Amino acid sequence: MNHPSPTSLLVESGSNRGLVAPLSFDATPTEQYLMNLQSPESRKTMTRILNQIARMFGAQNHKEFDWLRLDKDKLLMLREAFGQKSLKVNTRQLYQQAIRGVFKEAFKRGLVDDAKYGEIASVEPIKGQDIVHRPITLSEDVATLINHCLAEDSVIGYRDAALIGLVALNGLRRAEAAIFHTKDIAGDGIFVVQGKGNRQRRLTLHSLVSQLIDKWFEYRSDTPGYVFCRVRRHGFVTPQMCQVPLSGTAVYNVMVKREKECKLSNVRPHACRRHFGTNQLRNGQDLAEVQKLMGHSDPSTTALYRIVSDDEMKEAIESIQLDVALN
Numbered sequence: 001m002n003h004p005s006p007t008s009l010l011v012e013s014g015s016n017r018g019l020v021a022p023l024s025f026d027a028t029p030t031e032q033y034l035m036n037l038q039s040p041e042s043r044k045t046m047t048r049i050l051n052q053i054a055r056m057f058g059a060q061n062h063k064e065f066d067w068l069r070l071d072k073d074k075l076l077m078l079r080e081a082f083g084q085k086s087l088k089v090n091t092r093q094l095y096q097q098a099i100r101g102v103f104k105e106a107f108k109r110g111l112v113d114d115a116k117y118g119e120i121a122s123v124e125p126i127k128g129q130d131i132v133h134r135p136i137t138l139s140e141d142v143a144t145l146i147n148h149c150l151a152e153d154s155v156i157g158y159r160d161a162a163l164i165g166l167v168a169l170n171g172l173r174r175a176e177a178a179i180f181h182t183k184d185i186a187g188d189g190i191f192v193v194q195g196k197g198n199r200q201r202r203l204t205l206h207s208l209v210s211q212l213i214d215k216w217f218e219y220r221s222d223t224p225g226y227v228f229c230r231v232r233r234h235g236f237v238t239p240q241m242c243q244v245p246l247s248g249t250a251v252y253n254v255m256v257k258r259e260k261e262c263k264l265s266n267v268r269p270h271a272c273r274r275h276f277g278t279n280q281l282r283n284g285q286d287l288a289e290v291q292k293l294m295g296h297s298d299p300s301t302t303a304l305y306r307i308v309s310d311d312e313m314k315e316a317i318e319s320i321q322l323d324v325a326l327n
Contacts, residue, residue: 029105030062033098036105038197041175041248049098056081067102068112072119075099079126093126138275141267142168145258146212155219155235160254162212163228167251167269169206171276171294174269175248180227195295203293277305 027035030050037043050062056078059065075096082092100120107117142164149161167177176193184192189205205213213227219235225242228251232241246254252269259267273294280290281302291302 028063029067029102029109029111032105032109033101036101039175041173044249045094046098046101049094050102053078053095053098067099068106068116070099070103070120071116072123075120075123079123089126096123096126138168138267138272141262141264142272142275144262144264145255145267148262149258155237156231158212158216158219159228159231160258162209162216163251163254164258164272165206165209165212167255168272168276169209170203171273171280173248173273173295174251176295177269178226178228178246178248178251181245182222182224182227193295197297199295199297201292201295274305277302278307281306 034043034047034050037046047062054060054062054065057065057069078099079092079096082095087095103112103117103120106112107114145164146161149157149164151157163177166172166180167174172180172193173196176195179194180191181194184194186192186202189207189210190202191205193201193203195201220229220237220242221239223239223242225239226245228246229237229241229244230246231237255268255272259265277290277294280293281287285293287299287302287306290305291299294302294305296302
């Protein structure tokens with residue numbers, strides 16, 4: 001019986017459409033853990049974290065480190081080191097999550113016994129939550145970025161204006177915007193988002209985003225393929241280029257580049273997504289509806305976007321009045 005090559009296979013479904021998903025029959029526990037992550041962006045993040053942990057023990061990268069050397073004492077030492085580095089709580093939680101994930105894969109393969117796996121799993125999760133200072137509104141800054149791109153009067157400028165509009169006004173993750181495909185457009189302003197964890201959701205394109213995409217398509221053409229693609233020098237786009245999506249990192253870099261050109265800060269993909277979710281909740285949208293719009297699997301994640309401004313907080317606190325005579 002012939003097995004597929006342990007190099008890679010091309011997948012064509014959900015949020016992994018068009019991306020290379022490696023399949024290997026002799027993958028290490030770290031490689032298997034990374035392959036099991038649904039999102040390409042998650043794989044990049046956790047690869048970076050695994051490499052950082054490996055370097056703390058003197059290895060060049062996660063592939064060269066013997067993860068099975070870790071035990072409960074070393075894991076507790078790592079936690080202490082994370083605290084001394086003043087890493088954010090969320091970051092420290094990701095480090096521990098990565099180690100637990102690697103040992104889970106090793107246990108499933110019989111590389112560690114019940115006692116060793118139980119020892120690692122017994123280390124309590126890092127608790128706590130960071131205070132995140134989030135701007136309530138980015139509308140003016142988003143408008144500045146889009147107008148800046150349009151004023152450039154170039155093919156890449158029209159592409160970037162449409163891309164920024166989609167992320168900011170429809171609340172898409174950067175990876176979702178990257179793989180937006182013409183066949184995801186259902187007509188009448190409706191489109192399907194290929195979301196995280198292969199979960200699809202139907203959204204209505206914001207009217208401005210629809211206009212911006214129409215303008216971009218005057219140069220891209222209506223060739224079936226990915227809505228956003230690379231643009232060659234002098235504004236050249238071929239039908240073949242439409243068959244290759246941008247990466248989530250490329251979407252991020254586009255917004256960082258435009259942000260710097262406009263001398264702005266924090267007008268980046270996730271900041272725009274937070275802005276979208278926060279404004280939906282502040283405008284009275286039901287939590288369950290906003291959860292659907294953003295593609296969250298857990299409503300508690302959506303609830304984090306319910307941000308109270310300093311003025312609103314002060315008004316709420318001062319609403320309690322006491323009749324007290326203070327000399």
